[in-house]
Amino acid sequence: MKRKRGVAVGLGYFSQFHLEAWMRIKEVDLVAICDTDIAKAEGTASQYGIPRFYSDINEMLANENPDFIDIITPPETHLELCILAAEMGIDIICQKPLAPDLKEAQKIAETISKNKVRMMIHENFRFQPWHREIKKLLDQQTIGNQLHSIHWRMRMGDGWQKDAYMNRQPYFREMKQLLIYETGIHLIDVLRYFGGEINQVFAKLQRFNPNIKGEDSALVLCDFSQGGTAIIDANRFHESTCENPRLTFGEVHIEVNKGHLHLHQDGRITVKRLGKPETVHDYHFEDKNFSGDCVYYTQLHFITQLISKKSFETDVQEYLANIRVLESVYASNSKGHPLIVQ
Known part of the structure; x- marks a missing residue:
């Protein structure tokens, strides 16, 4: 089978995880990378053994003729x-947040449809192995068939210092929408993965660290269309007691009509x-990448889905539902009452 030719653009903090992962996927040849900082592009290409590097995205796409762009x-x-990519017939995988707002996200989806290319959002939380396993348990009705509640409690502890976020993602400090826009979107996607569509939200957002611009704390009540509720209880200010809070990004407790399950912060x-004893x-x-x-x-x-021509779990059109929930969360907080997700 012919390997897919890929290129990547953007070499910020999180790109290291993308590039290392591409190196392990045998169906892919990552042939070039691009960043406005040409020295960074050159150094990163050397580090990962990527043949070519660019500072101009137009030049890279014209020269490389890739099957897809990351x-x-x-x-x-x-x-x-x-x-740019869609008009050249190039398939796309794109990091979240997808766009600054729903209107721009819809323009992206329209562009993809118009040019008949394929696009997946790099929504990686739902692909964490514990979430895949929980989804199997729910689908197998291990603890019943009627969801009662999901409680996601997240404490990251990386946002209380005066210089919070400077060591990893300093742009967080200037974002007027932070916790829900940057991290909460992951939680929204996983909640929809577990419980189906969210049709109402009631949110209380706060900023505990005065040295940043956006919210760093959120309490969000979500109602599912198929029944059941979820609570997002998250902040980046207070610390977790676990060794590595960035493993699971919190703990999740799920109650169904015949019992409950619990994701612990160490992945258990x-x-x-x-009526039965708790079991592990x-x-x-694997704790890697x-x-x-x-x-x-x-x-x-x-x-896999690109090669097989099957649908992506987080296809761009499907992903718009996450952004509708996200915008409803911010609107609910502003208005101070529950809102139907439109």
């Missing part, structure tokens, strides 16, 4: 890059059926 740049650049899953669910994961190797599994899904 877009790892900030969201305000995504529309322009997606138009425990199951408690009504046996499954395997980022958060259980979810970047690898995300990109493997993209390539």
Whole structure:
């Protein structure tokens, strides 16, 4: 089978996880990378054994004629890059946040449809191995068939210092929408993965660190169309007691009509059926790359579905539902009451 020729644009902090994962996917030849900082592009190409590097995206796409592009740049650049790639017939995998707002995200989706290319959002949390395992348990009705509640509690502890986020993602400090826009979108996607569509939200957002511009704390109540509720109880200010809070990004407790299950912060899953003792669910994961190797599994899904011509779980059109929920969260917080997700 002919390998897919890929290129990547954007070499910020998170790109290291993308590039390392591509190196392990045998169906892919990553032939070039691009960044406005040519020295960074050259050094990164050398580090990963990537044949060519560029500072001009137009030049890279014209010269390389890739099958797909991995877009790892900030969201305000995504529309322009997606138009460029789509009009050249290049398939796309693109990091989240997809766009600054729903209107621009819809323009991206329209561009993809118009040019008949394929696009997947790099929504990697749902590909974390514990979330895949929980989804299997729910689908197998291990603890019942009627969801009652999901409680996601996240404490990252990387946002309380005066110089919060400077060591890894300093642009976080200037974002007027932070926790939900940057991290909460992952949680929204996983909640929809577990419980189906969210039709109402009620949000209370706060900023605990006065040295940043956006919210760093969120309490969000979500109602599912098929029944059941979810609570997002998250902040980046307060610390977790676990060794590595960036493994699972919190703990998740799910109650169904015949019992509950719990994702612990070390990746363990425990199951408690009504009237039965709690047990540890046996499954395997590796703590490598980022958060259980979810970047690898995300990109493997993209390539597998691209080759087989099957649909992506996070196709751009399907992903718009996440952004509708996200915008409803901010609107609910502003208005101070629950809102129907439009």
